[in-house]
Amino acid sequence: MRTPWSPQRAAPISDSCEVVPERFTVELAHSILRIHRSCPTDQCARRKAAVFYLYDQHQHANGARQRRLR
Numbered sequence: 001m002r003t004p005w006s007p008q009r010a011a012p013i014s015d016s017c018e019v020v021p022e023r024f025t026v027e028l029a030h031s032i033l034r035i036h037r038s039c040p041t042d043q044c045a046r047r048k049a050a051v052f053y054l055y056d057q058h059q060h061a062n063g064a065r066q067r068r069l070r
């Protein structure tokens, strides 16, 4: 049964903001960001996790950790 008066809930349950996937892939993270693009990051655990995952990946992708210990 659908609830036409709550169009914001159109996403499947597995895509709800509170549900954070156990395993992330870059693809999954990007799709989450697309689906939850209008969610405030601090109020959407799913989006937040995806953001952190991609940030972390980006750090690693930038090669060796930048050492500022000279």
Ligand SMILES: [Zn+2]
Binding pocket: 016, 017, 036, 039, 044, 045, 046, 047
């Ligand atoms: Zn969300």
